[in-house]
Amino acid sequence: MRREKKWLILAGLLLSLAGLQGCALVVGAAAGAAGVAYVKGEAEKTYDAPVERVYNAALTAVKDDLGLIVYESHFVGLEGEIKARRLDDKKVDIDLEAITERTTKVKIRVGTWGDEEYSRLIFSKIDKRL
Incomplete structure (x- = not known):
């Protein structure tokens, strides 16, 4: 049971990081394009x-x-x-x-x-x- 909990936490962290990375790319692209x-x-x-x-x-x-x-x-x-x-x-x-x-x-x-x-x-x- 402990092992499952660790995997769930790790999976949640990885998904969060992936989501944040996408936002940063979108914001950066918008700022660069607009000036x-x-x-x-x-x-x-x-x-x-x-x-x-x-x-x-x-x-x-x-x-x-x-x-x-x-x-x-x-x-x-x-x-x-x-x-x-x-x-x-x-x-x-x-x-x-x-x-x-x-x-x-x-x-x-x-x-x-x-x-x-x-x-x-x-x-x-x-x-x-x-």
Whole structure:
């Protein structure tokens, strides 16, 4: 009886490990494919482009491609910020920061709690402008 119990425990552990390994692969694949991290209502993506170029692409994307109303935007040195509103009056904040001369980190928050789908849409429009 003891031997059966050990085998059952061992089998359960092996099944658990196999299940966890599959989850890690799925999560890793999704993160690699998307290139966008989404945590606590804020989406973040790093671009291999200078901050000024990414700032201009983001500004054009939100104005021309998405029709947002930009009420504040500035670019100074190594940082940029764009504040806009959607037609439903939801606020959109985009922060840009140079990591290196040719690498830029972009953070997007839509509304108070965030909107992952719309943030990804903004990133896709920026991607097309670069």
